[in-house]
Amino acid sequence: MNNFFKSLKKVFTFTDDKHHLFRYDNASSDSSSSSDSNNDSNLNSNEPNSTDSTTKKINSSISENQKYLEKAYNTKLSTDIVIRNFNVLVQNVRYKAFLIFIDGMVDSNLINDFVLSPLMLRNKANSYDGKQKKLVSEDIINNVKIKNYENKKISKSNLTTFVYNNLLPQNSVKKVLEFSDVFSAVNMGDCVLFIDTIEEAYDIDVKGFKQRSIEAPTNEVVVRGSQESFVENLRTNTSILRRLINNENLVLESIKVGKITKTNVSIGYINGITNKKLVAEVKYRINNLDIDYLISSGQLEQLIQDNPNSIYPQMIATERPDKVVNYLFDGRVCILVNGSPYALVLPGVFVDFLSSPADFNLKYQFANLGKIIRLFSLLLSVLLPGMYIAVTNYHHELLPTELLFTIAASRESVPFPIVVEILLMEISFELIREAGVRVPTPLGPTIGIVGAIVLGDAAVSASLVSPILIIIVAITGICSFAIPDFSLNFTFRICRFLYIILGYLAGFLGIAAGIFVQMVLMCNLKTFGADYLDPIPINKRSISTYFVLPIWKRERKSDFVRPQKKYSEGKISMKWRYK
């Protein structure tokens, strides 16, 4: 018996032998293995408490620095890492130097014309050794030109400053002391200049990588409104915000997140409007992330939200700069992540996810009509299938007799109970939706339409489902597309399945119990100190309201963010009417 258990255990446990199949064998590897191990050591050395190489200071010996960088970057394998050795002429003395950059991320012309040329070619600046008199200014007195020369001799020892002040005609040059900064700069598309005998390097901004230009938003389309969207480049995104806000009080603080990626994250807020505690809380959470990498704002959202297990979105993710700007003026905080074309706005309360970007630009009557339709479609998308089951199983009296007969007649040849029918169709619909996202763009809509029509028609012809059910599922699907926020759409798709089960189990009783619990969960939810269902019960005159107020009545900023400045309009905003 014991033997049997031992053999069983052997079958079900992953033994070392099995692991060995997938493990990279250092001993059998070729020369590349050494570089791999180097890589590993580099990554491991990023551990915050270790005396790692990234915090290593730059050496005065140029060869040491070069060796170190070559090893770190695996230059034998990574062919895109370029190290350009040359001699630099400083005060008539030649020093060894090298530039390190990543091919494809820099602008070659900038390097050639404004880095290498001034450093390598003999010119007045680099050949000046302090013995010559330096012309400071010229005066003309009584038509006589008088030249003023500087008598002070420049110290040879101050090589660093001399190079910085005279030999690098660039607008953005930073002195760096540690290799961590060197890696960060090179990885971001800068080139770094090392000169022999200097324990510093120069981080020169020569970025020139290809990036997506600003395009129209694809997921938050509006008829009337800005046609700009965020892109992957952080600086482009911050520049859009600067341009739109056009005020010196906009603060865009930078924080690096990720021990390996050191992703640039920008926290934006307006000084004098946003609550300082809210900003501090955001910074505190981001600064206290112990992660290796951060690639997108979606990852960051999950890492800093109040209730990570809640299915409700707690931050607004938007690709529209104008939407972000509106919220910044409301006293919110925005977060931009380098490499992600979506900004996060926080705190995001429930009503924000029902708002369309067009609401800010449209007349309040139009915006309200849209909002009511969205609210109605949200309710339908969540409750309609569950209600259908509840009504057909438990509450027949709610339907007109003729309709009841029609439903009964249409279900005559269907062999399954309604719940199976509806689950079958809902799952098929979800499949079509998911497939529509995966297939290539030109085919996507076709797959959706053809899939829905063919499948629906075939299912009815095969008597798998009733025609009325197809209508119910189609209405539910259309309504779910009317929900403006992608995350909220997901939330209510999950809830829909729960309501189907509850409706099947106990009709309206089950649905009522579900509604109650869901509302309690929503009422309990807090996001960055704000109640999720704010501004309930009082519809304060701000932009976050269940019903859009006329623009001249949106006097207040949202109370739940406790802004420093409470009003965004005067008591009478349209003063021209009363003059």
Add this chain to the structure above:
Amino acid sequence: MDSPKLGTIETIAILSLIMANKIILNLPKDIISSTGSSAWLNTIYIIFLALIFVLIITKLLCSFNGKDILDISQYLGGKPLQYIIGTIHILIFMAIILLILKNFTTTLKTIYFEHSPIIFVMLFFIVAASISNKFGIKPIAKVTLFIFPLATIGLIILLFSPASDFQIQRLTPIFGYGLDKTFIQGTMNIFALSGLGYIFFLPTLMDKNTNLRKIALFSLGISGFFLFLSTFCLLLVFSFIIDTNESMLLYVLTMFMRHGNLIHGINTLFVLVWILSIIAYISTTFSFALFILKKTLNLKEIDSSNYCICTIILGAAVLLQNFTDFGRSFEYIIQYIILAFVFVADPLLLLIANIKQKLSSSRSKQSILNRKECL
């Protein structure tokens, strides 16, 4: 940033919904059957009595600014008295939940779940209440704030929908079964407003307990208005001598609604709102019971107690359902116990505590200021 305590509007919504639920739970029918055509007069009378009650207890509570009946009982008789008062109130609240569950689920079972066991129907209420109570009273109060307008609007529509069937003659004789039944024996109908008993626990649950009197009066106003309206309308529609076997008179009233050909059986929608309303009521009462338990026994967390009490209530409700005759007697006994505690024992306790406080020589100026601020 937000305090977990109840705001003024939330408290009003909770108190009003608790008392409005008595209408759903057939209290007007009981009033009508005990007083006859003078039910509307009796309603005005009990509202007046409740008003006096509210004025007295809020004045008595104000002397102990921010303290509830448990704190006051501790002040009066130390920890032992607090344990006794706490235990009795927990049992009362559990009994209230038990009765609501029994009555409402019986009606639901009769209407919709003929073939399902009663425990299945009860389970939905208990599970919803149990889950909600994991998060405390604040979210429940907020949800109540959403449900309360629905319930009240539904009531108004329902009560005025059979307006064409109103017959003013049904209000006669004005004094129904007599003055004695209306004004002396009818005093017991104040049970319809026994929800005011929750006020004793509100000071420690509320954000600003200085508004206690306003909240109590406002809630009494709303619930009194609906109680009067429902009694009055029901009296105009049904003859008071007809005692229907239906356990919910309001459900019968929905049958009188005329609503064209588009929607049939609109009563189902009312039932949906009532279910929501009753779940809110049960959850609120449940959270009060848990609050007392936590405070009395000085518990750190109440999750396990939550599940325990839920199981006990569910078991007791099923048992009660099986013993119909005992169930009726139990209902009457509980009704009298609630009346005795809410309208006699608790105010008496408050009165004695006030006297003790007055007698104590060290009555500081601060307590006088507190009282002034409170009133």
